[in-house]
Structure formats: structure tokens, C-alpha cells
Amino acid sequence: MVMGPRVLFIGGTGIISTAAVARAVALGFTVTVLNRAASSVRPVPSGVELVIADIRDTAAVAAALGARTFDVVADFITFAPDQARAAVDLFRDRTRQYVFISTASAYQKPPARLPITESTPLRNPFWKYSQDKISCEEVFTAAYRDEGFPVMVVRPSSTYDHTRLPLLFGWTDVHRMREGLPVVVHGDGTTPWTLTHAVDFAVGFVGLFGLPVAGEAFTITSDDVLSWDSVYRHVAAAAGVTDPMLVHVASDRIAAVAPDFGPGLLGDKSHPAIFDNTRIKSLVPSFGTRIRFSDAIVETLAWHDRHPESCVVNSEHMAFSQRLAEL
Numbered sequence: 001m002v003m004g005p006r007v008l009f010i011g012g013t014g015i016i017s018t019a020a021v022a023r024a025v026a027l028g029f030t031v032t033v034l035n036r037a038a039s040s041v042r043p044v045p046s047g048v049e050l051v052i053a054d055i056r057d058t059a060a061v062a063a064a065l066g067a068r069t070f071d072v073v074a075d076f077i078t079f080a081p082d083q084a085r086a087a088v089d090l091f092r093d094r095t096r097q098y099v100f101i102s103t104a105s106a107y108q109k110p111p112a113r114l115p116i117t118e119s120t121p122l123r124n125p126f127w128k129y130s131q132d133k134i135s136c137e138e139v140f141t142a143a144y145r146d147e148g149f150p151v152m153v154v155r156p157s158s159t160y161d162h163t164r165l166p167l168l169f170g171w172t173d174v175h176r177m178r179e180g181l182p183v184v185v186h187g188d189g190t191t192p193w194t195l196t197h198a199v200d201f202a203v204g205f206v207g208l209f210g211l212p213v214a215g216e217a218f219t220i221t222s223d224d225v226l227s228w229d230s231v232y233r234h235v236a237a238a239a240g241v242t243d244p245m246l247v248h249v250a251s252d253r254i255a256a257v258a259p260d261f262g263p264g265l266l267g268d269k270s271h272p273a274i275f276d277n278t279r280i281k282s283l284v285p286s287f288g289t290r291i292r293f294s295d296a297i298v299e300t301l302a303w304h305d306r307h308p309e310s311c312v313v314n315s316e317h318m319a320f321s322q323r324l325a326e327l
Contacts, residue, residue, distance in 0.1 A: 004028040005210060006069070008095070010055055011035065011076030016101075016159045016205075018042040019198035020074065023206040032070070034061065056083070058090050065094070072209045074099045080132050084139035088149055097150050097210065100140050104157035104219060104275065105130040105268040115276040118155075118217050127267025137217075144215045153217035154205060157273055161198040162296070162303045163310070166231060168254075168261065169317040171304065176318075177236050182247045182325035186265055189229035189248050194273045196222040197291035204277075207284030221275045222289040228269075234294045238301040247325045257327075258320045 007024050011017045012033035024031050025045050033044050036054040044050050053064040055077060073095040078084050084100070091098055108121045109130075122137065124130035143149035160166055167173040168184060176183050204220040226234070229246060236244035251270040255262025280287055304310050 003030045005071040006030045007032070007072045007074065007209065008065075008070045009033045009074045009076070010078075011074075012044065013042045014076060015161050015164055016156060016198045016201050017074070017076045019161065019202040020205050021045065021048060023199075023202035024209070027206060029072075029206075029209070034064075056086075058086050061090060068094070070095045072097045072099065074101070074205075076101045078136055079129070081135040081139050084136040088139065088143045092143075092147070092149055095150065097152060097214070098140075099205075099208070100136065100151055100153050102133045102137055102153050102155045102217075103130060104155045104221065104273070106134045106137070106155065109267055110271045114272060115274045116219070117276045118219055118279060124267050127263040129263065130267055141215070148214075150214040152208065152213050152215075154208070155217060155219050156201055157194050157196060157219075157221045157275065158269075159196045159198050159201050160293075160296070160300075162300045165235065165300065165304075166195060167235060168265075169314065169321060171311050172314045172317040172321065173232075174235065174239050174301070174304070175311075175313045176321060177239055177241045177244045180245065182245045182321070183232065184249050184254065184321050184324045185228050185232055185246050186249060186251045186254055187228065187270055189232075189246065190227050191270065192225050192272045192274055193228055193231065193269065194221045194223075194225050194275055195231070195293045196220070196224070196289075197293075197296055200287075200289060200291050204280045204284050204287035207287055208280075211283060213283070218280050219275050219277060220280050220287075221273075221277060222291075223277065224289050224292055225274055226293060231293070234297050235301070238297045249324045249327060253327060254324060257324055 007029045009021055012021050032049040034051045051064050053061045073091055078087055106122045107116050109124045122134045137153055140151040144151050173183050200222050201220055232246055251265040
């Protein structure tokens with residue numbers, strides 16, 4: 001039996017990594033997933049090897065992997081520079097290609113010009129998550145420059161599947177729509193935002209495996225650009241609500257009332273997000289926008305309605321929404 005190229009996914013059970021694992025399997029890669037536990041929500045597909053170990057315990061990971069090497073290692077769960085340094089130490093002699101999943105929120109905020117490209121500066125003064133991802137990129141880039149560590153950087157933006165609602169307060173917003181209650185939309189609702197289905201992302205992502213792109217970075221997003229009002233109205237329509245009561249509140253006012261949401265708004269969602277995907281399309285011709293949010297959200301709402309355990313109405317989010325709507 002001929003075995004395909006060996007790929008190790010670190011993570012492998014999140015929204016985008018699950019789709020990427022499925023794509024790699026479909027293309028004939030020999031796939032191993034390294035995770036600290038099996039997932040009941042997104043189990044690994046049949047034929048995928050699951051290695052149970054905590055990536056933060058490098059000794060345990062080294063013992064679990066033994067002397068094995070991989071053609072590609074895809075890292076979905078490095079979030080801090082010390083973790084990046086540990087990854088370089090652990091995988092410098094184990095892989096021909098190391099793919100670090102960064103974030104498009106690392107790009108300059110606010111952007112000086114649109115569309116955003118790979119040459120857009122990396123600077124986000126608002127969100128520590130993005131700042132830490134930038135620091136990780138710097139660690140990996142230095143390792144490539146100094147010793148030839150074969151890293152490639154991928155920057156996705158807002159990516160979803162049938163389990164995720166890209167709304168400020170998640171399912172609580174759907175509940176409020178169905179109850180005829182006001183739903184908060186940040187800003188004036190006209191900011192353009194790009195939404196990428198995980199299945200589309202996976203085509204571009206896995207398409208880069210094995211290509212000679214060490215030291216390079218790629219934005220992978222769809223061309224499905226919507227205003228935030230459109231996002232909420234598509235969700236409302238899928239939820240059976242014809243005229244949702246959308247209330248617009250400035251992002252900084254939301255941050256003052258609900259500070260946990262401030263960094264993600266001020267450092268990402270309140271800014272226009274339009275991306276140029278020329279580079280990824282030139283190398284992976286099969287990549288494109290095949291799944292539109294307006295279509296996919298219908299299945300997302302149906303999935304939630306079939307899984308009532310996922311339809312959690314958060315009392316704190318209810319209170320935030322009401323207070324913000326009254327400002």
C-alpha cells in the first residue's frame with residue numbers, strides 16, 4: 001500500500017483544523033493529529049491517527065512521537081512567543097515544512113489602505129492576541145533566517161463552520177431576534193467584513209503543503225465580503241425573522257460596557273476587512289469562494305436547532321444587550 005506524505009496536525013479538532021484534516025485525508029495524505037484529548041464535537045476522521053499528548057509538555061510530545069519525522073507539521077495552537085520557541089526546538093529536525101497559523105488580525109489596525117495584502121504591515125495596538133501572534137511570527141521568521149527552519153505562515157481571518165455564529169453575543173443574539181428584542185451591532189453596521197467557510201479555507205491551506213514556500217506568508221480568506229448589518233440580517237432570515245431590530249452602538253461604547261469584547265472589536269471587527277488573495281490563488285488554483293455565508297448560515301441555524309445543547313442563552317449577554325440598546 002502506497003502511503004501519502006506524512007502530515008502532523010497540532011490541534012486538528014478546531015473549526016478550521018477539522019476541515020483541513022478532512023481535506024488532507026481526501027487528498028491522500030497520511031494524517032496524524034496531536035491533541036491532548038479526543039474531541040466528541042469534532043472527532044478525527046476514520047483512518048487518521050490520534051496521538052494524545054499536551055503540546056505544552058514538550059518532553060511528553062517528544063516521547064509520544066519518538067524518532068518519527070513528517071513532511072508537514074501544521075501548528076494551530078501556538079499563541080505566544082515562548083510556545084513558538086519551544087516548537088522550533090521540538091520540530092527543527094522532524095519536518096520538511098512547518099506551517100504556523102497566525103491571524104489576519106495581525107495586519108495594521110486601522111489599515112492604511114485596502115485591500116489588505118501580505119505586504120500590509122503587522123501592527124495591532126488594541127488586541128494582545130494579535131500582538132502575541134505577531135511575536136510568534138517574529139520567532140519563526142528569525143528561525144528561518146538564522147537556521148533555515150522551514151516555516152510558512154498562514155493568516156486566516158474570520159472563519160466559520162456549521163457550529164459557529166459570527167455574532168457579537170452568539171446564540172443569545174439569535175434568541176433576541178426570535179423574541180423581537182433589540183440586537184446590538186457594533187458601529188453603524190456598514191463596515192465591510194470577510195467571512196470564510198472552513199471548507200473553502202482548507203482547500204487553500206492544504207494546497208500549500210509541500211510547496212517550496214519556506215519563509216513566506218499567505219493570507220487565506222474568501223471573497224465573501226458583507227457589511228455587518230448584512231451578516232445579522234442573513235442570520236435573522238435563517239432564523240425565521242423577517243425584520244430584526246438592529247441597534248447600532250459605537251465599538252468603544254460596547255467595550256466600556258462589556259470590556260471582554262473590547263479587544264476583539266477595537267482590534268479587529270470594527271475595521272474594514274477586505275483581502276487580496278492573489279498569492280494563494282496563484283499557487284493553489286483550486287482555491288476559491290464556493291460557499292457563501294448567505295447559504296451556509298441556513299445549515300448553521302438548522303444545526304443549532306437540531307442541537308439544543310448548543311443554543312445557550314447567556315444571561316450576562318442578555319444584560320449587556322439590553323443595557324447597550326438603551327444607551
